[in-house]
Amino acid sequence: MSAQEPPKIEFPCPDYPIKVLGEAGDALYALVMDVMDEHAPGFNRSRVKVKDSGKGRFQSVTVYVTATGIEQLDTIHKALRANPIVKIVL
Template identity: 85%
Template sequence: MQEPPKIEFPCPGYPIKVLGEAGDTLYSLVMEVMDEHAPGFDRERTTVKDSGKGRFQSVTVYITATGVEQLETIHQALRANPVTKVVL
């Protein structure tokens, strides 16, 4: 068995994808969480994609990951809102 790759911190350009219900709430939530836990992330690289039927969206941001604790905190903050379905 192969071990997953180890991340070296800080890790610039670390992608976080959030899947959830389409609408302004998801995007606003992601921006708020990133501003709090990954200040200075590149908003210009943020992408929003709608699902085929438009019911769901994915929001992808790129941050400089500073450690496992930061990533776990971001994940928990995003999952705390019911609009979020999956955080990758």
């Protein structure tokens, strides 16, 4: 089998999805909004999706940003993962 290269992203990339999975509650949503306001200002808040897990212990928050580069995405991921309520950032 030949190894496939991951698809390359062309920047700026509009509608780039970032999904954050973490402990359910207002704190997760507030954290995601704060990080996006700082690192992806002007993202479309009307497209934010919040979904609860089956038992309600966890939530996912999905936002769509205009990604400007790998550095921006790395910074967003690091800022989100720095908080212990965040379990996964996709």
